[in-house]
Amino acid sequence: MILRAEESVLVVVDVQDRLLPAIHDSARVLRTVTTLLTGAGLLGVPVIVTEQYPKGLGGTVESVRAALPAGTPTIEKITFACTGEPAFNAALDALAALGRRQIVVCGTEAHVCVLQTVLGLRQAGRSPWLVGDAVSSRTPENHAAAIARMSAAGVPVVTTEMALFEWMERAGTPQFKAVSALVR
Numbered sequence: 720m721i722l723r724a725e726e727s728v729l730v731v732v733d734v735q736d737r738l739l740p741a742i743h744d745s746a747r748v749l750r751t752v753t754t755l756l757t758g759a760g761l762l763g764v765p766v767i768v769t770e771q772y773p774k775g776l777g778g779t780v781e782s783v784r785a786a787l788p789a790g791t792p793t794i795e796k797i798t799f800a801c802t803g804e805p806a807f808n809a810a811l812d813a814l815a816a817l818g819r820r821q822i823v824v825c826g827t828e829a830h831v832c833v834l835q836t837v838l839g840l841r842q843a844g845r846s847p848w849l850v851g852d853a854v855s856s857r858t859p860e861n862h863a864a865a866i867a868r869m870s871a872a873g874v875p876v877v878t879t880e881m882a883l884f885e886w887m888e889r890a891g892t893p894q895f896k897a898v899s900a901l902v903r
Contacts, residue, residue, distance in 0.1 A: 720875060722848060724762045724886035728811070728819045729755060731768045732801060732826030732833050736777030742827050742855050743862060749782055751853035751879045752825050754901050756786035758883045761897050765819065767810050768793045769801050771832055799832045802839030811845070821846050823882055825853035829865035837869050851876045 734752055739745050759766055766788055768779055773795055778784075796804040811822065824837055824847055833854050840847040849869050856862040870876050877885070883898050 722821055722823065722877070722882055722885035724764050724888075726819060727764045727821040727823050727886065728814045729759045729764050729766045730801065730822055730824045730826075730836070731756070731766060731779075731783065732824060732836055733769055733771045733776070733828070734780055734783045734826050735770055735773065736780055738771070738776045738827060739780055741857050743857060743859050744855055748827065748853060748855045749780065751850070753782055753786040754879055755823075755825055755850060755853055755882065756783065756788070757901055758886065758898050760786070760788040761894050762883075762886045764823075764886060765814055766791045767807065767814075769804070769807065769826075769832075770795050771799070772797055800835035800839040801832070802836060802843060815845075821848060823848045823850060823877075825850040827854065828856045828861070829854040830856045830861040834865045834869060837874055838872060841872055841874060847874050848882075849874050849876045850879055850882055852878045 731752060742748060768791055770779055792810055794804055794806045798804055801807045822840055822845055826833055837847045837849055851866050880902050887895055887898055
């Protein structure tokens with residue numbers, strides 16, 4: 720299996736103001752998530768953003784909001800799994816109707832909302848992909864356990880660069896130069 724830009728949607732789970740400071744290696748998460756968002760914008764991959772209880776955890780961090788493609792929906796939720804929120808499922812259904820069935824997931828926390836979202840997507844018969852270097856948890860142990868569990872459940876685990884270069888498919892295009900500059 721390989722990711723295709725025309726078949727993908729990027730889901731950014733709960734990269735929020737009051738949660739991010741507690742996340743292990745939060746600078747890496749911000750860097751990889753914003754790189755994915757910028758690449759998605761350049762390559763025409765739609766994005767969905769979620770926020771877990773924003774009254775308590777704050778909104779999406781500014782650097783992530785600044786990288787969002789125009790028209791990106793932000794879906795508030797109180798369920799840990801994004802799939803527990805009807806608006807999230809409706810947004811995915813609308814994109815699936817356009818052929819966007821590969822759901823590329825990044826964000827926090829890997830062992831709670833990301834894990835439950837990815838497993839919920841899998842249980843619903845959808846095709847989730849995890850960007851392993853664009854997720855984290857409060858501890859490295861929880862991060863590692865979450866990735867191992869999702870992988871064992873059959874979810875493909877990719878890196879930010881894997882996702883971007885699979886979405887691009889080829890060199891020698893204007894998008895290749897722009898996206899390549901993101902990962903240098």
